[in-house]
Amino acid sequence: MRVPKVTAITLLLTFLIFSSCGCWDLREINDIGFVIGVGFDKDVNSDKYIVTAQISKGRSGQQEKDSESILVLSSEGTTIFEAIRNMAKISSKRIMWAHNEVIIIGESLARDDITGVLDFLTHNMELRMRAWIAVSKGDAKQYLVQKAGMEGIPAMSINNLFRYSKINGQALPTNLIKIYADYLNSSNQLLIAGLILENNNHTGDNKNNTGDNTSNKNPELQTNTNQIQLLGAAVFKGRRMVGWLSPGETNGVAWMQNQVDDSIVVIPQPQTVSKKMTVEIKETKVDISPVISTGYPSFTLTVSAKGNIVEEDAPSDMDIEQYKQAAEKAAEALIKENIELALNKIQQEYRSDVLGFGNLIKIANFNNWKDIENDWEDIFPVVPVEVSVQVDILSSTLYHQPLKSPKKADAKND
Amino acid sequence: MINRISRTQYYLMIPNLLYGKAIGITAGVITRIIGADVWSCMLIGFIIGTAAIALMTYVSSKFPTLNILDYSELLVGKWITKVLALVLCIFFAYAYTTSANVITLHIQEYFLRETPFWLISFAYTLLCMYGLLLGIEVCVRFSLFGFLSSLLLNFLMLAGTFGDFDYKRLLPIMQTGVVNNIINSVYLFPDIAMAVLPIGFLYPLLNNKQKSIRLSIGAMVIGTLLIIVWPIFEVAVMSPETMQQYTVVCMQQIRNAQITKYMPRFELIMVTFFVFGVFIQAAIMFYCSVYSFKKLSGIKKDWQIIIPFTAILSYWTYVNGIDHNKYIISLADPWSQICAAFCLGLPLLLLMLYKIRNCNQVTKFTAVGLFTLIIGLTLTYYTYFKDESLSVNSNCHDSMPQINYTLKP
Numbered sequence: 049m050r051v052p053k054v055t056a057i058t059l060l061l062t063f064l065i066f067s068s069c070g071c072w073d074l075r076e077i078n079d080i081g082f083v084i085g086v087g088f089d090k091d092v093n094s095d096k097y098i099v100t101a102q103i104s105k106g107r108s109g110q111q112e113k114d115s116e117s118i119l120v121l122s123s124e125g126t127t128i129f130e131a132i133r134n135m136a137k138i139s140s141k142r143i144m145w146a147h148n149e150v151i152i153i154g155e156s157l158a159r160d161d162i163t164g165v166l167d168f169l170t171h172n173m174e175l176r177m178r179a180w181i182a183v184s185k186g187d188a189k190q191y192l193v194q195k196a197g198m199e200g201i202p203a204m205s206i207n208n209l210f211r212y213s214k215i216n217g218q219a220l221p222t223n224l225i226k227i228y229a230d231y232l233n234s235s236n237q238l239l240i241a242g243l244i245l246e247n248n249n250h251t252g253d254n255k256n257n258t259g260d261n262t263s264n265k266n267p268e269l270q271t272n273t274n275q276i277q278l279l280g281a282a283v284f285k286g287r288r289m290v291g292w293l294s295p296g297e298t299n300g301v302a303w304m305q306n307q308v309d310d311s312i313v314v315i316p317q318p319q320t321v322s323k324k325m326t327v328e329i330k331e332t333k334v335d336i337s338p339v340i341s342t343g344y345p346s347f348t349l350t351v352s353a354k355g356n357i358v359e360e361d362a363p364s365d366m367d368i369e370q371y372k373q374a375a376e377k378a379a380e381a382l383i384k385e386n387i388e389l390a391l392n393k394i395q396q397e398y399r400s401d402v403l404g405f406g407n408l409i410k411i412a413n414f415n416n417w418k419d420i421e422n423d424w425e426d427i428f429p430v431v432p433v434e435v436s437v438q439v440d441i442l443s444s445t446l447y448h449q450p451l452k453s454p455k456k457a458d459a460k461n462d
Numbered sequence: 463m464i465n466r467i468s469r470t471q472y473y474l475m476i477p478n479l480l481y482g483k484a485i486g487i488t489a490g491v492i493t494r495i496i497g498a499d500v501w502s503c504m505l506i507g508f509i510i511g512t513a514a515i516a517l518m519t520y521v522s523s524k525f526p527t528l529n530i531l532d533y534s535e536l537l538v539g540k541w542i543t544k545v546l547a548l549v550l551c552i553f554f555a556y557a558y559t560t561s562a563n564v565i566t567l568h569i570q571e572y573f574l575r576e577t578p579f580w581l582i583s584f585a586y587t588l589l590c591m592y593g594l595l596l597g598i599e600v601c602v603r604f605s606l607f608g609f610l611s612s613l614l615l616n617f618l619m620l621a622g623t624f625g626d627f628d629y630k631r632l633l634p635i636m637q638t639g640v641v642n643n644i645i646n647s648v649y650l651f652p653d654i655a656m657a658v659l660p661i662g663f664l665y666p667l668l669n670n671k672q673k674s675i676r677l678s679i680g681a682m683v684i685g686t687l688l689i690i691v692w693p694i695f696e697v698a699v700m701s702p703e704t705m706q707q708y709t710v711v712c713m714q715q716i717r718n719a720q721i722t723k724y725m726p727r728f729e730l731i732m733v734t735f736f737v738f739g740v741f742i743q744a745a746i747m748f749y750c751s752v753y754s755f756k757k758l759s760g761i762k763k764d765w766q767i768i769i770p771f772t773a774i775l776s777y778w779t780y781v782n783g784i785d786h787n788k789y790i791i792s793l794a795d796p797w798s799q800i801c802a803a804f805c806l807g808l809p810l811l812l813l814m815l816y817k818i819r820n821c822n823q824v825t826k827f828t829a830v831g832l833f834t835l836i837i838g839l840t841l842t843y844y845t846y847f848k849d850e851s852l853s854v855n856s857n858c859h860d861s862m863p864q865i866n867y868t869l870k871p
Contacts, residue, residue, distance in 0.1 A: 056769065063588065173572050
């Protein structure tokens with residue numbers, strides 16, 4: 049046994065040595081360009097895909113200190129894969145998708161057909177399904193060439209916009225896992241976060257407009273620059289986008305999906321309705337229950353939230369408990385209004401079940417769902433939804449009482 | 463050379479025999495058939511498998527120093543045993559290729575796309591060959607390390623995907639019906655068979671055979687708990703529709719795992735933990751095939767069989783796995799049915815033969831013949847005439863209460 053064992057081991061080691069050198073899949077790190085953000089558009093004239101990739105250059109050494117941190121490449125092809133392979137004509141490095149954080153789909157492509165994009169993103173072993181996905185107003189390309197945020201790589205800024213979207217409450221943190229699951233689901237329609245590019249005056253950008261933190265060098269400089277905003281949402285029916293939800297409507301959807309922790313509600317101040325106050329939402333519970341009866345299904349949507357008063361824009365001489373109660377009523381009315389706005393838009397105008405109501409019926413009564421599944425597209429727009437909201441304001445943050453005005457002059461003017 | 467395995471090694475070997483293929487490939491196969499009920503279907507399969515392993519251990523315990531082929535020879539004679547040895551040799555050889563292709567698919571589809579598939583198949587078979595040349599006890603002794611690796615892998619998967627867990631995707635439980643779940647649990651039997659049948663070969667190596675049935679059942683329970691979290695989390699995180707798209711479902715799950723923003727991609731670490739358990743599974747399949755051929759041929763020296771088998775099995779692994787889609791389809795039909803027949807039928811047959819061991823040869827032949835006929839007919843029926851309406855993609859369902867509704871204008 050000893051001799052054949054030695055022979056076998058020798059053969060094994062020899063083979064492993066020869067098969068290890070020059071690994072087929074070896075790629076040196078300095079030969080790789082890491083894509084951090086990618087955009088997909090479609091040229092309506094040629095019907096070709098345009099893929100735009102924001103690639104991190106990976107700075108090293110003093111001589112690269114002042115150079116750009118990213119390179120944006122764009123190429124086209126009849127399929128997305130071909131467009132990416134065409135990028136090799138202009139890219140000096142092999143492009144790697146493993147660290148892609150943000151996927152932006154241009155509006156024209158979204159309105160045409162999203163299948164090619166979703167298939168490419170999920171068919172590829174390098175891309176991760178954790179990447180954020182958004183539909184842009186206009187072409188996606190402009191969002192990737194635009195400077196954004198405080199990060200060196202703009203796509204990382206967009207990544208952080210998604211991470212912090214809940215505090216604003218007017219955008220949805222959509223990632224590829226959820227979007228792909230909804231795409232494959234028989235009843236759920238897609239609802240993807242929206243990106244807009246808006247002109248925004250701001251002060252103090254340095255002359256190179258690199259986005260570096262040097263705003264105090266030239267404070268008198270005032271430049272008009274476009275800012276990328278994560279705002280609203282794109283509604284899909286099947287594979288095609290059918291329209292947008294406004295920020296207020298998206299807020300309603302965010303409430304229904306319970307994506308509003310740490311967001312705010314701005315309501316009229318109880319005593320001076322022309323002035324506003326802000327309530328910060330801390331804990332939310334949302335329950336959407338289908339009611340299946342001999343008629344068609346209906347839903348009850350119950351929202352309960354806890355919050356704190358964080359800002360009052362006018363003084364008030366109300367007792368704190370009365371103040372809180374009035375604020376609670378105003379907050380409940382506003383939240384209910386936003387939810388009903390969203391429901392009205394989604395049901396009446398778009399007729400698209402982006403909220404997953406069909407799935408809830410399936411969970412509640414699987415047998416009945418099988419009966420109405422084929423007609424769900426016609427049933428969903430007419431399904432009644434009863435909304436009830438309860439807000440409890442726990443405190444006025446640091447204050448024990450509402451802000452009172454001690455000046456007599458103010459009392460005369462109010 | 464040590465030729466005994468301890469109770470701990472035996473106990474931890476069984477979860478390793480189940481783990482590798484069940485979490486990645488089998489979950490996808492069953493999801494394509496039964497949808498979100500994959501986890502309940504697998505749970506039922508494991509319960510049936512626990513009964514099968516208890517039965518196999520009971521039969522083996524009646525012949526504590528003999529392996530399955532040795533006591534078969536006592537029960538049915540030399541020539542039927544040779545037929546059994548040939549059948550088991552081919553069975554375990556194919557089982558080896560299905561186990562080896564779990565790793566080759568993981569590596570080829572997600573890591574080494576340019577590396578030739580034959581190279582990965584050959585390298586892995588070479589590794590299993592090396593393990594066997596050292597002795598099967600060496601491979602089984604690896605079980606503790608494999609088990610701990612599997613635990614770590616589970617922990618990493620749970621930690622990385624817990625934030626995306628949506629329990630609603632699991633509901634309603636058993637939506638396709640209890641009967642459907644039981645019938646479709648047959649698709650778990652390729653994994654169950656890899657745990658049950660090797661007991662017949664490895665039981666004599668166990669150093670302390672007291673309460674061995676309890677030991678086997680306990681090991682199956684641990685293996686079930688280790689595995690069942692995977693389909694539950696895969697359904698809840700990815701959705702059953704997403705699972706249906708992929709050949710290697712577990713890789714899709716762990717690719718999306720993220721622990722805080724500082725550990726976004728660590729699937730290579732997880733695959734490193736995964737390999738140890740799968741290696742034990744493949745090595746034991748290889749061993750069982752080699753041993754069956756040894757009994758068939760009468761060759762005394764193991765290496766004279768292991769080395770040629772290495773060449774044959776690496777080629778067969780390549781042929782079986784080069785078309786990834788055909789490999790997955792073959793796992794569902796007819797390999798699942800064949801494994802169910804062997805896994806349940808063989809222990810039952812041996813038990814029956816044990817009970818009638820004092821009867822004459824004619825009775826034994828008749829019993830064996832009848833039994834084989836029943837198994838063969840069941841297999842044939844299930845493979846070619848099964849009710850397609852039980853599939854999740856079917857359009858026909860049991861009668862359901864009709865609801866009358868009118869649409870508002």
